[in-house]
Amino acid sequence: MNKLPPCLVWLPADHRLLGDQGHQMPFLMLGDKYARAVKVGAKAQPLLFPLADIGSIDELLSLVDGVMLTGSPSNVHPSHFNEEVADPSLPLDPVRDELTFALAKACVQQGVPLLGVCRGFQEINVAMGGSLHQQVQNEPGLMDHRESKSAPLEEQYAPSHAIIPVAGSALQAWAGGAAEVRVNSLHGQGIKRLAPGLEAMAHAPDGVVEAFAVKGAAAFAFAVQFHPEWRCWENPFYAAIFEAFGEACRARRSVRLQAADGPSGAPA
Numbered sequence: 001m002n003k004l005p006p007c008l009v010w011l012p013a014d015h016r017l018l019g020d021q022g023h024q025m026p027f028l029m030l031g032d033k034y035a036r037a038v039k040v041g042a043k044a045q046p047l048l049f050p051l052a053d054i055g056s057i058d059e060l061l062s063l064v065d066g067v068m069l070t071g072s073p074s075n076v077h078p079s080h081f082n083e084e085v086a087d088p089s090l091p092l093d094p095v096r097d098e099l100t101f102a103l104a105k106a107c108v109q110q111g112v113p114l115l116g117v118c119r120g121f122q123e124i125n126v127a128m129g130g131s132l133h134q135q136v137q138n139e140p141g142l143m144d145h146r147e148s149k150s151a152p153l154e155e156q157y158a159p160s161h162a163i164i165p166v167a168g169s170a171l172q173a174w175a176g177g178a179a180e181v182r183v184n185s186l187h188g189q190g191i192k193r194l195a196p197g198l199e200a201m202a203h204a205p206d207g208v209v210e211a212f213a214v215k216g217a218a219a220f221a222f223a224v225q226f227h228p229e230w231r232c233w234e235n236p237f238y239a240a241i242f243e244a245f246g247e248a249c250r251a252r253r254s255v256r257l258q259a260a261d262g263p264s265g266a267p268a
């Protein structure tokens with residue numbers, strides 16, 4: 001029996017300047033924990049397409065079985081929801097914005113499994129017509145959803161607040177039917193207006209949307225504001241998210257390989 005090719009998941013890179021002041025160079029970066037969660041949690045092969053641009057999206061999507069939009073210290077540029085930058089000291093990544101907005105919409109249109117995490121969650125919402133609070137902690141009645149940057153990483157990514165799953169949602173199933181589940185929280189931006197094509201799957205105690213599904217999506221199309229990639233193999237809730245994503249990607253691989261073999265199923 002022929003061995004199946006690996007299940008491939010595209011994770012778009014961050015664009016960052018690294019190096020000493022005055023000698024900084026542009027780098028393309030992907031957080032280890034995102035790639036590791038795809039490999040260990042989804043049992044798929046993480047993939048980078050350096051310098052991928054809007055024009056190459058369709059060609060590159062034909063090569064993969066899923067897309068994961070990761071978190072990042074950079075913010076979605078507020079011009080995408082018609083606002084000026086509130087705090088210019090916070091990092092941006094307009095190159096990433098341009099690719100991921102188009103990529104998220106292409107995944108939904110083409111039925112490519114899509115998982116968004118933190119910044120990726122925010123990107124999908126804005127790409128589909130929603131908006132963000134730029135600094136949730138400054139909004140009356142809302143919590144501070146940021147981490148303590150001086151704390152050890154284990155503390156930064158430890159559960160810090162509860163979320164309440166929406167009854168009947170996929171997130172409630174991933175949480176084993178729990179009425180609430182505790183998650184980590186490392187974000188300053190947050191959903192202000194949920195895009196019309198999205199439906200909330202969970203809220204924080206202050207009402208901030210913490211997870212959503214794409215309405216009527218042909219394939220897996222979910223996003224979460226928290227970080228389930230953090231040691232997902234140690235947390236059944238986080239693990240269930242990546243297991244479901246991996247299953248969706250393997251289903252896509254079957255369809256993709258059949259299409260590559262042609263209508264008769266024989267190699268084209």
Ligand SMILES: N[C@@H](CCC(=O)NCCCC(=O)O)C(=O)O
Nearest residue numbers: 071072073074118119187188189
């Ligand atoms: N910058 C946005 C998104 C926050 C985010 O993705 N945090 C994680 C950064 C580090 C990591 O990749 O885990 C915001 O502040 O809302």
